[in-house]
Amino acid sequence: MSLVRQFREGAVDFFASFGAACLFMLRMLADTPRALLRPGLIFRQVHVVGANSLVLIMMAGLFVGMVLSLQFYNTMAKFGAEQSLGPVVVLALVRELGPVVTALLFAGRAGTALASEIGLMKATEQLAGMEMMAVDPIRYVIVPRFLGAFIAMPLLTAIFNAIAILGAWFVAVQMMGLDGGQFWAPMPDNVDVFDDVLGGVLKSVFFGAAAGLLAVFEGYRAHPTAEGVSRATTRTVVITAMTVLVLDYMLTAMLI
Amino acid sequence: MSNTDVLIEIRGLKYRRGDKIIFDGVDIDIPRGKVIAFMGPSGTGKTTLLRLVTGQLRPDAGTIRIGGEDVVALDRDALYALRRNMGFLFQNGALLTDLSAFENVAFPLREHTDLPDALIRDLVLMKLQAVGLRGAADMMPSELSGGMARRVALARAVIMDPEMIFYDEPFVGLDPISMGQIVRLIKRLNEVLGLTSIVVSHDVPEIASVADRVYLIADGKVVGEGSPRELRDSDSPWVKQFVQGLADGPVPFHYPANDIRDDLLGGEKSP
Numbered sequence: 001m002s003l004v005r006q007f008r009e010g011a012v013d014f015f016a017s018f019g020a021a022c023l024f025m026l027r028m029l030a031d032t033p034r035a036l037l038r039p040g041l042i043f044r045q046v047h048v049v050g051a052n053s054l055v056l057i058m059m060a061g062l063f064v065g066m067v068l069s070l071q072f073y074n075t076m077a078k079f080g081a082e083q084s085l086g087p088v089v090v091l092a093l094v095r096e097l098g099p100v101v102t103a104l105l106f107a108g109r110a111g112t113a114l115a116s117e118i119g120l121m122k123a124t125e126q127l128a129g130m131e132m133m134a135v136d137p138i139r140y141v142i143v144p145r146f147l148g149a150f151i152a153m154p155l156l157t158a159i160f161n162a163i164a165i166l167g168a169w170f171v172a173v174q175m176m177g178l179d180g181g182q183f184w185a186p187m188p189d190n191v192d193v194f195d196d197v198l199g200g201v202l203k204s205v206f207f208g209a210a211a212g213l214l215a216v217f218e219g220y221r222a223h224p225t226a227e228g229v230s231r232a233t234t235r236t237v238v239i240t241a242m243t244v245l246v247l248d249y250m251l252t253a254m255l256i
Numbered sequence: 257m258s259n260t261d262v263l264i265e266i267r268g269l270k271y272r273r274g275d276k277i278i279f280d281g282v283d284i285d286i287p288r289g290k291v292i293a294f295m296g297p298s299g300t301g302k303t304t305l306l307r308l309v310t311g312q313l314r315p316d317a318g319t320i321r322i323g324g325e326d327v328v329a330l331d332r333d334a335l336y337a338l339r340r341n342m343g344f345l346f347q348n349g350a351l352l353t354d355l356s357a358f359e360n361v362a363f364p365l366r367e368h369t370d371l372p373d374a375l376i377r378d379l380v381l382m383k384l385q386a387v388g389l390r391g392a393a394d395m396m397p398s399e400l401s402g403g404m405a406r407r408v409a410l411a412r413a414v415i416m417d418p419e420m421i422f423y424d425e426p427f428v429g430l431d432p433i434s435m436g437q438i439v440r441l442i443k444r445l446n447e448v449l450g451l452t453s454i455v456v457s458h459d460v461p462e463i464a465s466v467a468d469r470v471y472l473i474a475d476g477k478v479v480g481e482g483s484p485r486e487l488r489d490s491d492s493p494w495v496k497q498f499v500q501g502l503a504d505g506p507v508p509f510h511y512p513a514n515d516i517r518d519d520l521l522g523g524e525k526s527p
Contacts, residue, residue, distance in 0.1 A: 121353075129350030132310060133364045133412075134336040140367075 024217050028143050031136070035143035045148025046155075049110045053156055056109055057102055061160040064097055065089070065167030073176050082172075086183040087190035089168045094191070094200040098161040100248050103207035106153060107240035111215040114145055115236040118219025119229035127220075142220060146212040153208025154201050161200070199255045206251060207244050214240045263288040263420060263452050264309060269318035271301070271308060278304055280476035282318070291446050291453040293467035295460070296474050297498065297507050302456040303347075305473070306422050309454070310342060311335045322420075340368060343413030343421035343451075347428060349405040351397040351412075357384070358393040361412045368416065383411040387441060403434025410441060420452040421445070427459045435462060442466050460499055464488075472498060474507060 035042070068089050076082050118141065121127050127137040172178040191197070215236050222232035264286035271279045278301040286292050294302045307313045309320055311327045320327040322338060330338065351360045361380045365371055371379075384390045387407040397405060406426065413421055426438050443466050446453045457463050463470060464484040472480035472487065472495055479494040480487055487495050497505030513519070 124353070125346045125348060125350040126352055128312065129344070129346055129352070131312065132339060132342065132344035132346075133367070134339040135364070135367050136336070 020221070021213065021217050024220070025213055027138060028146055028213075028216075031139045031143050032147070035139050035147065038144070041140070041144040042147045042151070045144045046151050049114070049145075049148045050152040050156060052113060053106055053109045053152070054159070056105055057156045057160050058163050060101060060105055061098075061163035062167040064101055064160075065093065065164030066171045068092060068097070068164070069168035069171040070176075073172055073178070082178055083182045084186060084190075085172055085178060086168075087186050089172075090165055090187065090191050091196060093164045093168070094161050094197050096200075096248070096252075098157050098164065099200050099203040099207055100244060102157045102160045102204065103153065103211055103244040104241055106149075106156065106207075107211050107215075107237050107244070110149060110152070111211050111236045111240050112233045114149065114212075114215040115219035115222070116229055116233045118142070118145070118216060119222035119224075119232045122220070122222060123224035123226075123229060125224075142216050146216050149212030149215065150205075150208045153211065154204045157201065157204035157207075195255075202255070203248065203251050206247055210243050210247060211240050214243065261287050263323060264454075265319075265321040266309070267319050267321075269305075269308065269320065270316045271304065271313070272316055273304075277476050279308075279315070282473070282476075282478055284471055284478065286452065286454060287469070288452050289446075289450060290468040291442065291455065291466050293455045293457060293463045293470045295456075295458055295463060295470055295472050295498065298458060300473050300475070302458075302473060303424050306344075306424055306454070306456055310339065310344060310422060340416055341419045343416070343418040345406065345409055345413050345421065345423045345426055347425045348402075349397070349409035351400075351405055351409055353397050355397075356393070357389065357395050357397070357400065357408045360397070360408060361415055364412065364416050379415065380411075383415050384408070386414075386445075387411045388437070401434075403430050403437065406430070406434075406438065407441070410438075410445075414445060414449060414451075417449065418451070420454065423453065423455040423457075425456055425458075427457055427462050435459075439466055460501070474498070479506075 069085065072085055072088055072092075073082060076085055076088070118127075121137075121141065127141065130137045130140060169180075169183055173180045173183050218232040218236045218239070222228045262285045264284070266282060266284040266286075269279050269282040269284075270277075282305070294305055296302050304313065308315050309322075309327065311330065315328060318328075325334075325338065327335070327338070351357075352363065355363065358380055361383055362376050365376050365379065369376075381390055381393065384393055387410055389404060389407055389411070392400065392404060392408070397408075400408060423442065426442065427435050430438065439462050442453060442455065445451060455463065455467065467484055470480075470482065470484055470487055471478050474494055480490055480492050480498075482490070488499055490496065490499075494506045496502070497507060503509050
């Protein structure tokens with residue numbers, strides 16, 4: 001009985017939050033045209049969010065590419081299929097791992113920073129202060145941060161992919177002794193620019209929107225206390241990670 | 257008092273938070289050009305009253321007219337237009353932490369006007385000079401002391417030359433020197449700029465020295481009003497308790513609770 005009730009309360013809570021997030025999204029979209037008139041604010045956020053995550057994304061990309069190449073090389077060598085290693089690794093990267101791992105790292109690095117920054121601005125009455133100065137905090141603070149995350153995510157994903165492919169090449173060709181030509185030559189026939197590469201970019205666009213929305217939403221509705229801000233930060237990572245993984249499946253199912 | 261002299265007119269204001277009634281029929285007139293104080297014990301909703309008047313909160317009933325316009329009925333754009341005429345000093349200053357003191361004061365000008373940089377610079381430096389912090393223009397908010405942050409925020413609150421300014425607990429947590437500086441600034445700004453000032457506070461001596469008229473708020477109502485001198489001589493038990501700082505009176509020492517014998521001897525665990 002109480003389990004049923006708990007489940008029901010959880011479900012109600014979920015849908016209430018989901019609805020609130022959607023309304024918040026609509027409000028941001030309504031203010032986006034006017035926020036676009038201030039590109040300086042948006043570029044600054046792209047810079048902050050992007051530079052925050054850049055080194056992390058590059059390191060992660062390098063090692064994900066390397067380990068993927070190592071695993072596939074050893075497995076495929078058993079079947080004598082190592083000449084297909086290049087396309088297999090690259091497909092896995094640009095279609096799946098690039099967008100997903102970038103989004104997860106982004107949530108942990110930039111998403112938490114955004115949520116706690118906005119939460120703290122709320123706790124220290126900076127947002128209320130702006131309202132009293134007749135400056136809409138949604139337009140001045142929230143929308144530029146959301147758009148910053150939205151723009152930065154595909155760029156970071158592209159950088160992740162590029163570095164990961166170089167890492168895969170390094171392991172396969174330099175360490176395992178695969179011929180460089182064998183690594184690169186099958187690419188044009190097997191990796192499609194539109195289906196594979198742009199499909200991955202499209203995913204990262206959705207992930208950018210989700211990660212940006214959740215970070216600013218959780219920050220904006222945080223309780224203006226130390227505990228509230230810390231909860232908002234945690235929720236940002238957890239909910240963004242779950243959302244990205246669910247979205248990933250749904251997008252993959254639609255794109256295939 | 258003729259109607260044109262009243263800048264802010266509050267009638268039948270009711271506001272509740274959850275089950276707790278904060279205001280139950282409050283009527284207040286705020287005359288133009290004066291320093292008005294809202295006083296009362298902590299937790300009576302003085303700050304809430306400021307937020308209602310400035311449209312940050314919506315009352316459950318009643319009207320709040322500022323210069324004839326009903327704040328409650330205004331839409332967002334009209335409210336923002338009205339707020340350009342208001343300065344608001346938050347308790348902690350609410351300075352934007354990523355901007356220097358100078359940029360904080362310049363912020364409303366940069367957002368709302370197309371003035372050239374040189375003019376903005378002069379205006380900002382003049383306001384900072386007025387609060388005595390021209391020398392701190394390049395400091396970041398984290399480097400300012402509490403009193404300095406509040407003075408920078410005060411410079412920011414008057415940078416648009418507003419008609420009225422609201423002070424939310426401007427004396428809390430300040431050392432005596434900073435407190436004296438703020439008291440002097442409230443007085444001087446009111447005279448020099450021709451402002452209407454509304455001060456929320458519970459510091460009796462400071463308010464007595466700046467306010468022209470005091471509204472004493474307790475228990476959701478206005479329980480006393482008049483000049484500081486009139487309040488000091490008042491016979492009302494509410495006013496007496498507050499002005500003289502008596503521990504017990506109409507505002508009881510004990511927060512409402514069950515009979516203590518029931519709680520201690522009743523055997524049932526307290527909730």
